[in-house]
Amino acid sequence: MGLISILFSNPGLFIILAVLLLYSVILHEIAHGWVAYLFGDDTAMRSGRLSLNPVSHLDPVGTLALFLVGFGWAKPVPVNYSRLKHFRMGLISVSLAGCLANILIATGAIFLLKFPSIGSNKLAASLLSLVAQINIILGSLNLIPIPPLDGSKILMGVLPGTAQIAMAKFERYGLFLLMILLFTGLLNPVIMFMQKTMLGIIGAVLR
Numbered sequence: 001m002g003l004i005s006i007l008f009s010n011p012g013l014f015i016i017l018a019v020l021l022l023y024s025v026i027l028h029e030i031a032h033g034w035v036a037y038l039f040g041d042d043t044a045m046r047s048g049r050l051s052l053n054p055v056s057h058l059d060p061v062g063t064l065a066l067f068l069v070g071f072g073w074a075k076p077v078p079v080n081y082s083r084l085k086h087f088r089m090g091l092i093s094v095s096l097a098g099c100l101a102n103i104l105i106a107t108g109a110i111f112l113l114k115f116p117s118i119g120s121n122k123l124a125a126s127l128l129s130l131v132a133q134i135n136i137i138l139g140s141l142n143l144i145p146i147p148p149l150d151g152s153k154i155l156m157g158v159l160p161g162t163a164q165i166a167m168a169k170f171e172r173y174g175l176f177l178l179m180i181l182l183f184t185g186l187l188n189p190v191i192m193f194m195q196k197t198m199l200g201i202i203g204a205v206l207r
Helices: 003-011 011-038 062-071 086-112 122-142 149-158 161-184 190-204
Strands: none
Touching: 003 011, 011 062, 011 086, 086 122, 086 149, 086 190, 122 161, 122 190, 149 161
């Protein structure tokens, strides 16, 4: 996506965009930690990871990737899944929370664009469109059931115990497989389908 190019053409716009996008990945992680806390695990809270202070969350590589390719990440929030009450429901809810946070941010951005005073403002419209687009990408990509993406843990939450163990063993290879699928473009149809689905859901909510 090359968002880093905005730094040279319009530094002020880049700073505003940087804050909005960085908090998109930060709120994704905070959502994981907060829902884990609701299900009985206070690991993220004790680690200071429910804070809005960006220093607690930023991952240098993930931050750079966000501006270079439009997809990035913050440091994963620590979750002790063995402490979750109602393990299956807790696992699914914690894993889904980050994606839902991105969908809510995208929904909020699209909702604001519906106001004529905002939508007619070129700067505001550009910022909100980018925020919505990137949050939809973050939310949809993270739902893919390949480790270490959130979708893999959502899938584990519905699988029987033996399949959970097998999938847990597969996690060590998940990132390698994910990189291959992303760089070869094999995941593009899946990502596009999920993005269209999310846009349809957001459109129905805001209708």
